[in-house]
Amino acid sequence: xxxxxxxxxxxxxxxxxxxxxxxxxxxxxxxxxxxxxxxxxxxxxxxxxxxxxxxxxxxxxxxxxxxxxxxxxxxxxxxxxxxxxxxxxxxxxxxxxxxxxxxxxxxxxxxxxxxxxxxxxxxxxxxxxxxxxxxxxxxxxxxxxxxxxxxxxxxxxxxxxxxxxxxxxxxxxxxxxxxxxxxxxxxxxxxxxxxxxxxxxxxxxxxxxxxxxxxxxxxxxxxxxxxxxxxxxxxxxxxxxxxxxxxxxxxxxxxxxxxxxxxxxxxxxxxxxxxxxxxxxxxxxxxxxxxxxxxxxxxxxxxxxxxxxxxxxxxxxxxxxxxxxxxxxxxxxxxxxxxxxxxxxxxxxxxxxxxxxxxxxx
Amino acid sequence: xxxxxxxxxxxxxxxxxxxxxxxxxxxxxxxxxxxxxxxxxxxxxxxxxxxxxxxxxxxxxxxxxxxxxxxxxxxxxxxxxxxxxxxxxxxxxxxxxxxxxxxxxxxxxxxxxxxxxxxxxxxxxxxxxxxxxxxxxxxxxxxxxxxxxxxxxxxxxxxxxxxxxxxxxxxxxxxxxxxxxxxxxxxxxxxxxxxxxxxxxxxxxxxxxxxxxxxxxxxxxxxxxxxxxxxxxxxxxxxxxxxxxxxxxxxxxxxxxxxxxxxxxxxxxxxxxxxxxxxxxxxxxxxxxxxxxxxxxxxxxxxxxxxxxxxxxxxxxxxxxxxxxxxxxxxxxxxxxxxxxxxxxxxxxxxxx
Numbered sequence: 001x002x003x004x005x006x007x008x009x010x011x012x013x014x015x016x017x018x019x020x021x022x023x024x025x026x027x028x029x030x031x032x033x034x035x036x037x038x039x040x041x042x043x044x045x046x047x048x049x050x051x052x053x054x055x056x057x058x059x060x061x062x063x064x065x066x067x068x069x070x071x072x073x074x075x076x077x078x079x080x081x082x083x084x085x086x087x088x089x090x091x092x093x094x095x096x097x098x099x100x101x102x103x104x105x106x107x108x109x110x111x112x113x114x115x116x117x118x119x120x121x122x123x124x125x126x127x128x129x130x131x132x133x134x135x136x137x138x139x140x141x142x143x144x145x146x147x148x149x150x151x152x153x154x155x156x157x158x159x160x161x162x163x164x165x166x167x168x169x170x171x172x173x174x175x176x177x178x179x180x181x182x183x184x185x186x187x188x189x190x191x192x193x194x195x196x197x198x199x200x201x202x203x204x205x206x207x208x209x210x211x212x213x214x215x216x217x218x219x220x221x222x223x224x225x226x227x228x229x230x231x232x233x234x235x236x237x238x239x240x241x242x243x244x245x246x247x248x249x250x251x252x253x254x255x256x257x258x259x260x261x262x263x264x265x266x267x268x269x270x271x272x273x274x275x276x277x278x279x280x281x282x283x284x285x286x287x288x289x290x291x292x293x294x295x296x297x298x299x300x301x302x303x304x305x306x307x308x309x310x311x312x313x314x315x316x317x318x319x320x321x322x323x324x325x326x327x328x329x330x331x332x333x334x335x336x337x338x339x340x341x342x343x344x345x346x347x348x349x350x351x352x353x354x355x356x357x358x359x360x361x362x
Numbered sequence: 363x364x365x366x367x368x369x370x371x372x373x374x375x376x377x378x379x380x381x382x383x384x385x386x387x388x389x390x391x392x393x394x395x396x397x398x399x400x401x402x403x404x405x406x407x408x409x410x411x412x413x414x415x416x417x418x419x420x421x422x423x424x425x426x427x428x429x430x431x432x433x434x435x436x437x438x439x440x441x442x443x444x445x446x447x448x449x450x451x452x453x454x455x456x457x458x459x460x461x462x463x464x465x466x467x468x469x470x471x472x473x474x475x476x477x478x479x480x481x482x483x484x485x486x487x488x489x490x491x492x493x494x495x496x497x498x499x500x501x502x503x504x505x506x507x508x509x510x511x512x513x514x515x516x517x518x519x520x521x522x523x524x525x526x527x528x529x530x531x532x533x534x535x536x537x538x539x540x541x542x543x544x545x546x547x548x549x550x551x552x553x554x555x556x557x558x559x560x561x562x563x564x565x566x567x568x569x570x571x572x573x574x575x576x577x578x579x580x581x582x583x584x585x586x587x588x589x590x591x592x593x594x595x596x597x598x599x600x601x602x603x604x605x606x607x608x609x610x611x612x613x614x615x616x617x618x619x620x621x622x623x624x625x626x627x628x629x630x631x632x633x634x635x636x637x638x639x640x641x642x643x644x645x646x647x648x649x650x651x652x653x654x655x656x657x658x659x660x661x662x663x664x665x666x667x668x669x670x671x672x673x674x675x676x677x678x679x680x681x682x683x684x685x686x687x688x689x690x691x692x693x694x695x696x697x698x699x700x701x702x703x704x705x706x707x708x709x710x711x712x713x714x715x
Contacts, residue, residue, distance in 0.1 A: 088464055186490060275467065276493045277487065279490065281461070282464075329456055331456070
């Protein structure tokens with residue numbers, strides 16, 4: 001799944017010459033410059049090279065795991081444990097990639113996960129699900145997530161509220177509402193169909209992991225192979241230019257926040273399935289985990305450049321890290337320190353490579 | 363009332379049976395460095411030593427608890443680790459410190475993959491960890507559930523719990539004694555609870571109310587804090603404003619008690635008997651200094667007890683003081699009242715806030 005020079009390769013030949021949209025993309029993706037700079041610099045600053053760097057980092061982490069924990073680390077069961085842990089936060093991170101690529105940020109993802117999980121497991125929802133079908137719970141969670149995302153998007157796009165503030169407000173309000181609905185209790189799922197379904201494996205792969213893979217795949221296709229994706233890069237890179245190029249920036253922004261809300265709804269279903277509970281404490285600090293994964297994946301926080309493959313690798317790096325620490329009896333405090341160092345190193349590397357490729361260009 | 367006495371009797375019985383384990387873990391708290399430490403730990407060993415302490419089959423125990431974000435939980439982790447160190451036949455795998463149920467589930471999954479001999483689990487949320495604990499049990503790994511209960515009995519081999527209701531009863535009974543000694547008819551009793559929505563807080567308050575009712579008293583003023591110093595200070599300040607004269611105050615938690623005490627000192631109020639809860643080293647010191655009347659223990663050594671029991675279960679031993687050859691299904695720890703008279707006995711059990 002190689003992901004390269006998103007703007008130029010995906011733009012169709014007919015539009016390429018004439019459409020201002022394509023020109024905007026060309027100027028922002030920086031891919032033209034990459035080709036003319038030195039080979040190594042070009043490779044490292046292209047998205048393939050960046051992803052290669054992440055793969056190397058992940059591989060190194062796995063080597064550390066094998067060296068320190070041996071067979072216990074290098075087992076299929078352990079790989080599945082890592083993937084199951086990565087699945088929930090991974091789905092949120094895929095949504096976060098969209099919103100950050102589009103030049104925004106969403107601090108409310110954890111709170112939306114909590115609210116969706118609680119709403120989907122209230123007594124009323126559960127009895128409705130028992131009376132009809134367990135998918136009612138899935139539907140409720142997804143709709144609640146989508147609704148919160150829409151509110152965020154409308155506030156940002158049409159209300160003119162800065163994304164940081166709009167989603168900060170949602171962070172506080174959604175978790176508060178979750179606490180009110182659940183009365184701060186843990187709501188246990190008592191719908192046999194729901195829990196049984198999510199316990200299924202397909203060819204030995206847990207369903208949660210498959211959902212994560214599907215979400216990532218759909219996200220990759222939408223971001224890299226559709227007009228919507230190209231517009232996302234344009235809106236994130238330079239909203240004014242995108243508007244002049246005929247993109248409805250406001251509507252597009254709403255759609256981006258709706259996508260991350262939708263992903264939170266899906267993640268809520270997954271966490272309800274994994275814990276068999278809904279709780280207002282679910283998803284605590286997921287916003288930070290998701291943003292960290294997106295950023296070390298190579299998506300620019302300022303928007304205009306984004307990669308789903310990088311995000312998935314970023315999520316895997318953090319979950320593998322926590323697994324290696326658990327295997328080695330190390331405390332989670334040390335783990336947080338390591339996480340912080342990884343974020344800083346990744347961003348410093350990206351900045352150095354970015355400036356090098358800029359100065360090396362024409 | 364009958365349920366009340368039955369529970370107390372149960373607590374007494376299990377307390378007596380467990381005193382051995384408790385005393386052993388008393389010497390394991392590494393957070394205190396008092397000068398009588400070595401002396402009491404000798405006597406502790408003598409109280410509880412049995413052939414069960416002799417090295418047996420080598421066992422690997424996995425331990426996972428929530429993030430140590432306040433003193434009591436920090437002591438839970440440190441005393442569990444210290445307990446495991448005491449046994450040459452125990453290898454402890456710790457995955458301490460997360461408040462994310464998703465993360466903790468994967469820690470338990472890792473223990474299952476590693477095929478540990480037993481798991482000691484203090485869940486961030488009992489219900490959320492039930493599924494994975496059941497999985498461990500189905501994989502043949504005994505799970506010792508500590509403090510926060512799972513939602514089905516199939517998820518744990520043994521459950522070790524503090525007695526929240528009993529804590530309230532102990533505090534209420536002590537308050538009754540104080541009121542009787544002072545010779546008051548209608549005393550003003552105040553209560554500073556922890557996070558109100560938690561079942562444990564409701565249990566504590568119910569126990570307190572029931573015990574007060576038995577001596578014809580009731581709670582006149584009640585406020586709730588959130589187990590943090592800041593929230594304790596805020597709640598206590600409001601309480602002092604609301605009640606110009608108070609005879610007895612019970613504060614549920616000594617971690618938040620630091621803030622509660624600060625509010626008392628700021629307002630210059632000390633006309634009441636101040637009762638604490640949990641048993642921090644601060645509280646013990648205040649009791650010695652005469653600034654606090656008493657505190658009710660909520661043992662921070664539950665996970666350490668869990669480790670000890672997990673070792674016995676993995677080695678297929680019973681508890682030496684019981685006739686039964688297997689470790690009991692359920693152990694409810696005692697919630698004794700610590701006053702100036704017995705503070706030295708409990709000093710070693712205290713935890714730093």
